[in-house]
Amino acid sequence: xxxxxxSRKLIQALEYLRDHGLTIDQLCxxxxxxxxxxxxxxxxSYRNSPPQEYxxxxxxxxxRLLFVAAEHWxxxxxxxxxxxxxxxxxxxVVF
Numbered sequence: 001x002x003x004x005x006x007s008r009k010l011i012q013a014l015e016y017l018r019d020h021g022l023t024i025d026q027l028c029x030x031x032x033x034x035x036x037x038x039x040x041x042x043x044x045s046y047r048n049s050p051p052q053e054y055x056x057x058x059x060x061x062x063x064r065l066l067f068v069a070a071e072h073w074x075x076x077x078x079x080x081x082x083x084x085x086x087x088x089x090x091x092x093v094v095f
Contacts, residue, residue: 032057
């Protein structure tokens with residue numbers, strides 16, 4: 001299973017980001033719809049629901065979450081820089 005389809009890894013990433021100070025604004029910036037009022041609790045609950053195969057644009061959002069969590073753990077870089085890097089590395093998918 002690819003990481004962006006693995007609910008357990010996504011929940012771990014969300015919990016890590018929440019516990020290490022990623023702000024709600026930064027979480028919203030990672031989301032495929034930055035105007036949406038994304039919250040950690042709702043994001044975790046959604047991924048705790050029965051297993052599903054995620055589609056775009058969720059896959060891009062998941063890639064960004066996993067990237068920011070991994071890079072923060074690895075480098076302790078600031079979240080503002082990591083969010084910008086994640087949006088550049090995983091741009092929005094246009095249908």
